[in-house]
Amino acid sequence: MNKYELLESWTDWILERKLLRFDGVVIGLDSSVSDLNYADDIGAFTADPAPAQAIVNEIPLFSQLLGKKINAVKTKAMDLSIQSDYQLVLHGQEFEKADSFTYLDSIIDLRGSCDSDIQYTINKAQVIFSQLHRHL
Structure with a gap:
């Protein structure tokens, strides 16, 4: 296993442990998705802003185990809800809100x-x- 496969395995493990208790976003009748990841990019999904901030608070703690650091300046949040006006914060830095992103x-x-x-x-x-x- 090369270092990139190892990094992806660890990232999967972290996300599985941390996002397991969050429902994610419902897709179809009986499925949900809580995250997408590719290499060291992570997309986390939740239907409620409160768990979103909990995810933002917890993932960096486990990322440090891999020698990774979440860069709050480069991190963006996209809010698909109609009425929500929340702001995600990490290390005192507010995430920029995005209208779109490329994945x-x-x-x-x-x-x-x-x-x-x-x-x-x-x-x-x-x-x-x-x-x-x-x-x-």
Whole structure:
């Protein structure tokens, strides 16, 4: 097992232990998701802001075991609820609120629409085809 696989295994272990008691967000009729992770990027989901702050408080404690530190300045929060006006804080630093983010080259936005993701993919294809055209 190389160091990246080890890091991902430890990240999975931490998330499994810390997010196990949180319900996450319901998807479909009987499923829920509480986190997504890729390498050292983590996305945690909750339907209620109170558990979100608890997650923000606890994950850094376990991340330190791996020699990792959560950078509050680079961390963003996206609130999909209509009425919520909470602010997540880590080490006295408020997380910037995001209207969208890119995860594994897919754009996720507040509307839940895939329009911006489709447009982004079309734009990338146009750039690539224009570069190919010069070489043909």
